[in-house]
Amino acid sequence: MLDxxxxxxxxDGLGGYRAGEVASRLAVETIxxxxxxxxxxxxxxxxxxxxxxxxxxxxxxxxxxxxxGMRTTTVVLVAxxxxxxxxxxxxxxxxxxxxxxxxxxxxxxxxPQSLVEAGDILPESIRFHSDRHRLLRxxxxxxxxxxxxxxxxxxxxxxxxxxxxTDGFWELVYEAEMEVDFVKSLTPEDWLEKMEIRLFKRAxxxxxxxxxxxxxxxx
Amino acid sequence: xxxxxxxxxxxxxxLIRACEHCAGKVPYFLNVLLGSAQHIGARREQQDNFxxxxxxxxxxLGHGGVLAVLADGMGGLxxxxxxxxxxxxxxxxxxxxxxxxxxPSEALERALHAANVAVFEASRQEEHEGRIGTTLAAxxxxxxxxxxxxxxxTRIYLYRRGRLIQVTEDHVYAEELYRKALKGEMGLAxxxxxxxxxxxxxxxxxxxxxHVDRNFRSFRLDAGDRIMLCSDGLHGAIxxxxxxxxxxxxxxxxxxxxxxxxxxxxxPQQDNITVVVMAYEPRRGLG
Numbered sequence: 001m002l003d004x005x006x007x008x009x010x011x012d013g014l015g016g017y018r019a020g021e022v023a024s025r026l027a028v029e030t031i032x033x034x035x036x037x038x039x040x041x042x043x044x045x046x047x048x049x050x051x052x053x054x055x056x057x058x059x060x061x062x063x064x065x066x067x068x069g070m071r072t073t074t075v076v077l078v079a080x081x082x083x084x085x086x087x088x089x090x091x092x093x094x095x096x097x098x099x100x101x102x103x104x105x106x107x108x109x110x111x112p113q114s115l116v117e118a119g120d121i122l123p124e125s126i127r128f129h130s131d132r133h134r135l136l137r138x139x140x141x142x143x144x145x146x147x148x149x150x151x152x153x154x155x156x157x158x159x160x161x162x163x164x165x166t167d168g169f170w171e172l173v174y175e176a177e178m179e180v181d182f183v184k185s186l187t188p189e190d191w192l193e194k195m196e197i198r199l200f201k202r203a204x205x206x207x208x209x210x211x212x213x214x215x216x217x218x219x
Numbered sequence: 220x221x222x223x224x225x226x227x228x229x230x231x232x233x234l235i236r237a238c239e240h241c242a243g244k245v246p247y248f249l250n251v252l253l254g255s256a257q258h259i260g261a262r263r264e265q266q267d268n269f270x271x272x273x274x275x276x277x278x279x280l281g282h283g284g285v286l287a288v289l290a291d292g293m294g295g296l297x298x299x300x301x302x303x304x305x306x307x308x309x310x311x312x313x314x315x316x317x318x319x320x321x322x323p324s325e326a327l328e329r330a331l332h333a334a335n336v337a338v339f340e341a342s343r344q345e346e347h348e349g350r351i352g353t354t355l356a357a358x359x360x361x362x363x364x365x366x367x368x369x370x371x372x373t374r375i376y377l378y379r380r381g382r383l384i385q386v387t388e389d390h391v392y393a394e395e396l397y398r399k400a401l402k403g404e405m406g407l408a409x410x411x412x413x414x415x416x417x418x419x420x421x422x423x424x425x426x427x428x429x430h431v432d433r434n435f436r437s438f439r440l441d442a443g444d445r446i447m448l449c450s451d452g453l454h455g456a457i458x459x460x461x462x463x464x465x466x467x468x469x470x471x472x473x474x475x476x477x478x479x480x481x482x483x484x485x486x487p488q489q490d491n492i493t494v495v496v497m498a499y500e501p502r503r504g505l506g
Contacts, residue, residue: 159436174384176382180377180384180434180438182436183434183436196401197388197394197397200400200401204407205407
């Protein structure tokens with residue numbers, strides 16, 4: 001992704017089987033389409049993509065009562081050359097790895113995350129918290145969505161990696177495992193496969209839906 | 220049974236040694252504490268062999284860091300003890316031959332292949348070509364960086380802030396089955412009851428190594444991290460929770476306690492047990 005521009009999106013739908021599926025698909029389609037029209041690595045552009053996705057979800061709920069109550073989380077990465085920026089709503093995460101270590105992780109909009117901020121629980125406890133699925137912000141609910149958008153352009157370095165994933169993924173793969181599997185992998189596909197095997201074994205066949213996207217920055 | 224604390228240096232403070240190249244003016248700081256423990260289990264032969272690179276040469280420590288190696292000879296094949304000894308010796312010899320310019324990861328890779336050739340050559344001499352084999356895991360800590368290679372089911376773990384993760388993937392048939400299960404081609408219950416689930420899919424002594432677990436990029440350690448190498452005699456006998464409960468201790472005590480825990484289970488076919496712990500402690504000894 002040296003000279004190229006790109007937009008990567010992951011969304012995790014909520015609200016009944018079909019409604020959740022529609023919500024996440026609509027959000028991804030809207031964000032990808034918006035980024036194709038005016039690709040820009042700026043907080044303003046990300047804000048626009050997310051508000052458009054939110055509007056799309058609200059409109060769809062008005063038109064179709066079957067999907068009323070559909071919601072979705074989302075995490076978006078946009079990059080051009082070495083410049084990158086990201087935004088998220090809910091508990092889908094973006095991890096930024098540098099020199100093989102997690103350098104940054106988005107902060108969930110969830111009940112357990114607010115307990116971390118209040119000092120009631122440790123960050124490591126989010127994974128196992130009984131309220132971990134209670135979200136404080138989602139797409140498709142309010143007239144305006146309050147997204148967390150990185151305010152400064154992030155300069156990527158060769159050898160950096162980014163991981164976008166839903167809670168079904170990060171709950172079952174520890175950060176140290178993401179780091180270990182990253183240094184063992186020559187391609188994003190290798191990396192994702194190694195982590196998926198860990199997830200699969202740990203879940204013992206009882207895992208939820210999960211999605212993960214891996215991006216390597218060329219050396 | 221053998222268990223020892225590794226520190227036998229001449230210096231006053233075991234963590235700070237005078238560097239021979241600067242005539243003692245600059246203290247050379249050793250950032251790794253080592254521990255190990257070994258037991259024959261309920262077997263007739265000790266087929267595990269382990270060792271460390273020379274920690275008495277500050278010059279070598281400076282460019283090669285500290286290496287630990289553990290090999291577990293395959294009992295089903297001939298001469299398991301001989302195979303793991305040959306592999307360990309060749310790996311240590313080759314790694315020790317590292318020049319300062321050579322990167323630790325390259326030296327490790329070279330040493331692994333030398334160990335593989337050495338096992339293969341030993342099998343030829345004994346006219347058991349390709350029929351002796353051993354697993355092997357080796358880890359190097361140099362500065363804050365970790366490098367490793369592993370073949371077979373001898374594992375490397377990372378213990379970080381109270382959590383234990385398996386660094387290496389076992390080269391056993393079950394891993395191939397898990398990949399099938401992931402695609403929905405078979406069930407997890409079938410894997411657990413599969414008679415060949417523990418069969419090694421890669422080991423030293425095959426002319427071509429089928430799988431090598433290694434890092435292609437440097438892995439940075441945090442102060443307090445522990446790297447554990449152990450043979451299946453340990454990881455087959457005690458649980459991860461049990462390992463975690465001991466890994467916060469001093470390395471030699473942690474090894475001893477894990478060994479005793481495994482023996483306390485009195486498994487009738489208890490395999491040879493070997494465990495090595497490397498503790499990355501860059502701040503210890505600096506006051």
